[in-house]
Amino acid sequence: MLTQPTVNLALVDDHKLFRKGLISLIELVSTKYHILFEADNGIDLQQKIDPKKLPDIILMDVNMPKMDGFASVEWLTEKYPSIKVLVVSMVEKEETIVRMLKLGVKGYLCKDVEPKELGEALEAVNNKGYYYTDFITGKLVHSLQNGNAEKQKELEINPINNQEKQFLELACSELTYAEIADKMCLSPKTIDGYRNSLFEKLKVKSRVGLVLFAIKNRMVNWDF
């Protein structure tokens, strides 16, 4: 009997219970997958990843504290371009999916899929190198049709970077800037800088202006 080659995986998700469940499911799917390590977020990933023993595929969440999925994928494609990233997220927002695809992830799964699909996705990413469902393709096409690209261009001229985006989301809450700085592990003065640069870019004059912009442009993650 042939022993099939081991496929090394890593998991990045801030919910331990979900990670453990996922691992348990993966083990049921096939014995060829081996979990190298788990991480709570991007920072944790950077610390746990071992250049001498890289995972083949990383299962990546989107919303995480400290360093989110976008920043993590950006860092990964820069540092370890050979690693294939499969996003497993509960976010179904078109913008999020498109943004992730642009960053070069090999697949995007929603957390409400069948465990079977997880197996298929892993299989596909491992063999073909990618796994794009009709759902994802649909989102992409729709994004193109609705001229999302143009809006994106505007952002390319005047891009809101990842840090600023994360700050913007936190600014849409009752946290003070000091508390936001704390949450982002940055100096309040840096937050000061983010705010000022966003004020300029978004042409607003106050924090309320930031909130209104974020809501009008659906940059915050609560559905209402």
Next chain:
Amino acid sequence: MLTQPTVNLALVDDHKLFRKGLISLIELVSTKYHILFEADNGIDLQQKIDPKKLPDIILMDVNMPKMDGFASVEWLTEKYPSIKVLVVSMVEKEETIVRMLKLGVKGYLCKDVEPKELGEALEAVNNKGYYYTDFITGKLVHSLQNGNAEKQKELEINPINNQEKQFLELACSELTYAEIADKMCLSPKTIDGYRNSLFEKLKVKSRVGLVLFAIKNRMVNWDF
């Protein structure tokens, strides 16, 4: 050898992958748990629950489409008060936890706990009837100290009057309070009063809180 009695469980969570993972973990913890059924949300729960074969414990998510955790628990305690509900959510907001505890849930777990704690929680709920960690107790005590319960009453007694409503709309803009006062032909100090009374009534702590409330409750008329 004694065969231990089976404990019947049901899961209500909109993310299938999480549900399946949870089941897989529960099966690892002990063989005495039997999953009667899974549901995507409250509506689905109502359809799948069988009065002739009720679960002993229901693992319940909070944020779900169609019918969320709050509504589901409310319905359950009304219809099947004997069923013990253990919340498993990623929401760590005090307000959410307190609201759930008021509805009578037997425990509240965050999705980032160790799988081991899930086992302990199930065990405790099954034997003692409840599982409240220090984390939960802490949130409760803090909530009591801040007199959250009384404020709820105040809102029902004190509706938002016309002046306050007008102020609230203007507050959802980049106008300063001084400018709002000007527009409403009132002293800035009166505006000060409106703000304070709205802070109390709406249980918010800042102007951003006002804006978020107004938008969530569709009290401003711009379409987005």
Next chain:
DNA sequence: TATAAAATAAGGAAAAACCCCTTTTCAATC
């Protein structure tokens, strides 16, 4: 490796927001 260009952080100060407590105004009612 030197250098430019960013991101991050700091100091300081003025404006705005926030908070508590008191006083005035005014209309309703006894």
Next chain:
DNA sequence: GATTGAAAAGGGGTTTTTCCTTATTTTATA
């Protein structure tokens, strides 16, 4: 006319936000 209660306004203070300028640290790049 006196009483009362709510709305409006004020006094005076703390905290947070906002806006300057400048310095340091990191990163990119020539």
